[in-house]
Amino acid sequence: MMEPTHDRMSDVVEQLRRQRADLVNYVRRTRKAIEDFAPSALRGDRMDQAKAQMKAVVETTESAADLIMAQAELCLGAPADEAPEKFRSRVTNACLTIIEACAFQDLTGQRITKVTTMLNLIEGRLAALESELGENFGLEADDGGLSSVDDLLLQGPALPHGGGISQSDVDAILRR
C-alpha cells in the first residue's frame, strides 16, 4: 500500500501533465489562428495600398474643389460692364469645367470602396481570431492613440445619421 503523500504527489503530477497538454494545445491553436490572420500580409502591401487610396481621395477631392472654386471666382470676378455675350461665354465655360471636375466623386467612390473592402477583410479575420481563441483582445479598450481630452473631443465630420448634432441643436446649446 502506497503512502497517502505519494498518492497526492501522483495526482498533482497528473494534473500538471494535463495542464501542460492543454497549454501546448492552446499555443498551437493560437499560432494557427495568428497564421490565418496573416498580420504581416495585412501590414504590408494591402495596408500600404489602403493608405495610398485614402491619400489619393484627399488629393483628388482637394484638386476638384480647387478647380470648381477657380471657376466660381472667374464668374464672380467678371467686370460689371462685361458684354453680355462675353459674360455668357465665361459662365458656360466655367459650368462645363465644374461639371467635368465633378467626376472626382466617381473616382473617390471607387477608391473608398477598395478601402472598405480591406477593412471588411480585417474585421472578418479579427472576428475569426477572436472566435478561435475565445477571448476578447481588448479592442474596445484601445483608444486609438488618443492622448488628451481635446483629442477625445475631436471626431471629425459625423457620418450621415451617425450621431452628429444639427446647426439648430448647436444654436439651442449656445442659447442655454
Add this chain to the structure above:
Amino acid sequence: MAVDMTMPVLIVDDYKTMLRIVRNLLLQLGFTNIDEAMDGNDAYALLKQKKYGLVMSDWNMQPVTGLDLLKMVRSDETTKSTPFIMVTAESKTENVVAAKGAGVNNYIIKPFNLNVLKSKISAVLGPLP
C-alpha cells in the same frame, strides 16, 4: 450700429480650400479686409500684431487647435473681447459645450451656406448691410 465692413477679419483653417470658401463668402457678404492663417499659432501671432473685428476658426488643426486658440485669445488682455466664431465639422454636443465654456460667440457646423454664415455673423456683430 452698422457693422464696419472694412474691419479686419481673420479666418483660420488648415485646409486652403476651406479658407478660400470662407474668404469668398465673406467677400460676397461685403467684408473687404480678410486675413488668413493655417493654424492656431499663426493666427495668434497675427492677433498680437493687429486688432481684428472678428475671428472665424476651424477646430481640428495641429499643433494648436481652434479650441486652444480660443482659450489663448480669451486669456489675453489685448484680445479677450475679440468676437470668435468656431467653424467646424465637429458636431458632437461635447464640442459645442466645450467651445461655449471657453467663450465662443457662435458655432457653425460644416458644411454651411452663405445664409447660415450671414445669420451667425449678424448674431455676433449685428445686422449686416
